[in-house]
Amino acid sequence: MNDAEQTRQNILTAAADEIHQHGFKATSLSVILNRCEISKGALYHHFTSKIELGYAVFEEIYTPMFLDLWQSALSVEDPVEGLCTFFTSMTEQMSCSEVVCGCPLNNLCEEMANVDEGFRLRILSMQEQLNQLIVDALEQINDDLRDGLALSQVSYFIVATLNGATTLSKSSRNKELFQQVIAELCLYIRALKK
Amino acid sequence: MNDAEQTRQNILTAAADEIHQHGFKATSLSVILNRCEISKGALYHHFTSKIELGYAVFEEIYTPMFLDLWQSALSVEDPVEGLCTFFTSMTEQMSCSEVVCGCPLNNLCEEMANVDEGFRLRILSMQEQLNQLIVDALEQINDDLRDGLALSQVSYFIVATLNGATTLSKSSRNKELFQQVIAELCLYIRALKK
DNA sequence: CTTGCAACATACCATGCGGTCGGTTATTAT
């Protein structure tokens, strides 16, 4: 990686962290500049505007990190158990910043979906990708599942609950509530089986 | 209500709407002043700062509106069915602004819980009140429910899912996803019974 | 009638923001 690409990556990772911590609007470009020890000219050489930087963070940092996580959780023999262990390990490995700051994508959705169409469409696309991921995984064990399940609906339900759980843990500022919701979610997921 | 109290109420309702639409930080005091056709002096006569205005909106507008809604949904013979009809009617009566802007309390939680302790504690307190409301209602039909249910956990699960559903509908900008999650949630709730 | 305070109005301030622009250095192609 040459120097230019390196500074671009530095900007992206710093911006990703700042946006995660403070949201997009409240993220100050000057803070990013300080963290990267670069000038404003450097930033605007790589990104045409703040919002384009935001899009790049979304597409190049958040999205792959997110989808890879879910993909690996679902790429097991039994995706139902895969999801449950995924969720449970989240409650254990959850760092303090994640308890406090929540999921970056969920945050961005809350903040920007109804304000900026570019963000909204990106979020929407990602949610559909994620939903497809889950549906595909569940369909592979369709024979073990109860009859009459609306798998897409089930998938959205799971994701919605998970997002709601992170939001809940943000206000309570402890893992306990999150763990409770996750425990109940695992009960629900396992009950999908016959 | 005298004139002073009337202007105070005007400020509160205008602020509540603006905060609902744009979030707390992005809400501009000058917009509120224009909507109410008052001066900045008037606002700062009634509220010492922007954040105190935010607290007042939370306590005097959002909280009672919210708790009353849930209370009336749960104050029926069968709270399980009460919740289901409550949720279902939400999907039908949901105005465009609610689809786009989401739940005011959920929004505030997302935006302010990890930034301002005053907001966080107020949100937390309200969530605990709401949880107690649901738990109390479910306990009254405990005999009809399955054994071994952790009612507090169940209650948090329901609230988390509902919040996640509104967030989902924000990014998709249509009711369909919301309705799907709600439909699945109703299945879950009804399955709490024996 | 006047005194006093509540209920406003208006002008102003410091600050931080995203963004621009002319200039400079480093790299690369010819």
Place this chain on the structure above:
DNA sequence: ATAATAACCGACCGCATGGTATGTTGCAAG
């Protein structure tokens, strides 16, 4: 070697923000 361009610097700009200080009006008690 030189020309061209990428990569970067840093001063500056307009603007909107939350907040303050001073001034004005109107009502109500004494």
